[in-house]
Amino acid sequence: MFKNLHVAIPGLFLMGVVSMSNADQKISAQSPPTATDADAFIKNAEARLLELNTVASRADWVKATYITDDTEFLAAQADERAIAAQVEFAKQATRFDGLKLPADLARKMMLLKTSLVMPTPADPQASAELTKIVSGLEGAYGKGKWCPPGKDKCLDIEDITRLMAQSRDPNELRDAWVGWHAVGKPMRKDFARFVELSNQGARELGFKDTGALWRSKYDMPADDFAREVDRLWEQVRPLYVQLHAYVRWKLRERYGAQAVPANGPIPADLLGNMWAQSWENIYPLVAPADAGPGYDLTEILKSRNTDALGMVRYGEQFFTSLGFAPLPQSFWERSMFTKPRDRDVVCHASAWHVDFDQDLRLKMCIDITSDYFQTVHHELGHTFYQRAYRQQPYLFRDGANDGFHEAIGDTIALSITPQYLVKLGFLSQAPDPSKDIGLLMQKALAKVAFLPFGLLIDQWQWKVFSGEITPAQYNRSWWALRLKYQGVAPPVERSEDDFDPGAKYHVAANVPYTRYFLAAILQFQFHRALTQIAGCKDPLNRCSIYENKEAGARLAKMLEMGESRPWPDALEALTGQRQMDATAIRDYFAPLEKWLEEQNLGKPIGW
Numbered sequence: 001m002f003k004n005l006h007v008a009i010p011g012l013f014l015m016g017v018v019s020m021s022n023a024d025q026k027i028s029a030q031s032p033p034t035a036t037d038a039d040a041f042i043k044n045a046e047a048r049l050l051e052l053n054t055v056a057s058r059a060d061w062v063k064a065t066y067i068t069d070d071t072e073f074l075a076a077q078a079d080e081r082a083i084a085a086q087v088e089f090a091k092q093a094t095r096f097d098g099l100k101l102p103a104d105l106a107r108k109m110m111l112l113k114t115s116l117v118m119p120t121p122a123d124p125q126a127s128a129e130l131t132k133i134v135s136g137l138e139g140a141y142g143k144g145k146w147c148p149p150g151k152d153k154c155l156d157i158e159d160i161t162r163l164m165a166q167s168r169d170p171n172e173l174r175d176a177w178v179g180w181h182a183v184g185k186p187m188r189k190d191f192a193r194f195v196e197l198s199n200q201g202a203r204e205l206g207f208k209d210t211g212a213l214w215r216s217k218y219d220m221p222a223d224d225f226a227r228e229v230d231r232l233w234e235q236v237r238p239l240y241v242q243l244h245a246y247v248r249w250k251l252r253e254r255y256g257a258q259a260v261p262a263n264g265p266i267p268a269d270l271l272g273n274m275w276a277q278s279w280e281n282i283y284p285l286v287a288p289a290d291a292g293p294g295y296d297l298t299e300i301l302k303s304r305n306t307d308a309l310g311m312v313r314y315g316e317q318f319f320t321s322l323g324f325a326p327l328p329q330s331f332w333e334r335s336m337f338t339k340p341r342d343r344d345v346v347c348h349a350s351a352w353h354v355d356f357d358q359d360l361r362l363k364m365c366i367d368i369t370s371d372y373f374q375t376v377h378h379e380l381g382h383t384f385y386q387r388a389y390r391q392q393p394y395l396f397r398d399g400a401n402d403g404f405h406e407a408i409g410d411t412i413a414l415s416i417t418p419q420y421l422v423k424l425g426f427l428s429q430a431p432d433p434s435k436d437i438g439l440l441m442q443k444a445l446a447k448v449a450f451l452p453f454g455l456l457i458d459q460w461q462w463k464v465f466s467g468e469i470t471p472a473q474y475n476r477s478w479w480a481l482r483l484k485y486q487g488v489a490p491p492v493e494r495s496e497d498d499f500d501p502g503a504k505y506h507v508a509a510n511v512p513y514t515r516y517f518l519a520a521i522l523q524f525q526f527h528r529a530l531t532q533i534a535g536c537k538d539p540l541n542r543c544s545i546y547e548n549k550e551a552g553a554r555l556a557k558m559l560e561m562g563e564s565r566p567w568p569d570a571l572e573a574l575t576g577q578r579q580m581d582a583t584a585i586r587d588y589f590a591p592l593e594k595w596l597e598e599q600n601l602g603k604p605i606g607w
């Protein structure tokens with residue numbers, strides 16, 4: 001999967017024959033190559049990759065919205081062609097190594113090499129095997145179901161997500177958790193093979209392994225990036241640990257001392273989400289006694305009879321209020337907003353830039369809930385970003401880094417404040433500021449709880465790719481990391497018979513995950529900067545940039561840059577800062593953090 005698909009990204013490009021023009025061949029026969037040769041080489045590569053990736057996106061779109069053996073086959077084939085072409089171009093690009101090139105051209109040479117997520121080996125058989133496996137793994141996830149014994153209906157991940165969010169019956173939660181995790185089990189063997197083949201491809205491109213390739217996408221040496229991620233985690237860890245301690249205490253009150261340890265990890269099935277990655281669904285269990293939520297967005301949306309299309313329209317109008325043009329008609333015609341009744345699809349939400357121009361689409365199975373209201377804004381962030389950089393040269397049509405891409409829609413969603421909901425007519429008046437702790441708690445259950453999860457997936461993947469984690473240790477190392485970072489434990493004993501990482505979409509679909517961790521930090525940094533531009537003097541959680549054209553223009557400026565400059569330049573264009581900085585998320589939640597510390601006095605912290 002790849003470049004234009006925002007959830008799944010760069011993988012792509014053509015098989016075998018990457019045709020060089022006669023002119024190119026003549027040039028390559030002479031030595032040494034010049035900057036003019038380099039320019040011609042890149043122009044040709046960009047044109048070819050655009051063409052191949054557009055074909056691949058169409059095949060992938062059909063596959064993701066209609067999973068069958070045939071669509072999987074055709075998508076794998078188109079992906080393989082596109083990826084192989086890029087691999088080939090990346091290899092050919094080495095002949096310009098050491099040549100002094102204009103900055104843009106040098107950057108494109110670099111991106112040619114680093115923008116792949118899944119580098120295929122040169123051997124055509126290995127390459128075909130790899131793309132087939134990856135297509136099949138994503139398909140297996142998309143088709144995944146749990147059929148509870150004694151019931152006549154099988155549940156898909158959307159149904160199970162609802163159950164995990166709503167049920168407070170520990171037996172039912174455990175059964176659903178175990179039921180869904182069985183989806184990973186059959187993926188183990190293919191996954192191990194995928195790791196081998198993808199590493200083979202990465203090595204042919206000069207990377208130590210696929211993880212090293214993934215870490216090389218951040219305009220800094222791969223090892224520095226790993227340290228940067230650790231630094232950001234250390235900045236936010238104290239806040240997470242306070243939230244964890246408080247939530248554990250509340251769950252212990254609810255489910256009993258048998259079920260929830262006083263100072264150990266929280267059972268992963270009690271947090272309102274299959275992966276315990278976001279805890280907002282258990283808000284009612286942990287709500288501060290004296291500061292209710294103020295309102296329930298799910299109830300409001302339902303009472304207004306909002307449908308899936310209506311949800312997306314709300315998102316769009318937020319962006320247009322900032323000065324962005326409305327989305328093209330084709331977006332509304334070609335997107336998939338609801339789950340079709342008659343076939344398997346990949347419901348996991350994603351935003352597509354099919355032709356890298358104006359053919360923009362969303363693919364999701366919208367439910368009318370507050371969670372999905374957030375997700376719609378998240379996805380539209382990708383869409384508006386994609387459209388904003390469409391006039392860049394092909395190789396620059398991507399986010400400043402993948403964390404930026406993931407952060408834009410979430411940044412906008414931080415502006416869904418009570419005051420904004422009043423403007424929409426959803427609330428007659430904003431709750432009193434005394435309710436802020438409740439509102440901040442709700443947000444923290446989504447955003448702060450997510451941080452260690454956002455980090456650990458790739459900590460696992462990086463070690464798998466480097467060989468530090470072998471297939472024989474897949475599951476136990478997964479749970480060791482979940483314990484270390486999240487402080488959660490599986491509700492039942494697991495073994496190497498299971499493959500729990502495969503029950504998470506991004507592992508099955510080969511999507512690097514650090515991007516979401518970065519986004520969780522960046523969105524607060526963006527929000528702080530944008531609300532300052534909008535002149536908001538209130539606490540960060542009360543500021544919305546809705547209808548603020550100045551903030552919109554500054555945002556657009558950054559989005560239009562795409563990936564044309566190193567990300568610190570893009571960050572500076574919006575925030576004036578050149579470093580990712582977790583002080584913004586700490587500032588945002590400062591009142592809650594203080595409140596949590598008070599609540600946790602005398603209680604165990606950590607696990």
Ligand code: X8Z
Nearest residue numbers: 006007348349350375378516
């Ligand atoms: O995968 C997504 C988006 C698509 S890019 C729906 N997210 C991560 C996840 O679901 O695990 C958004 C938050 C984290």
Ligand code: ZN
Nearest residue numbers: 006007378406
């Ligand atoms: Zn996303």
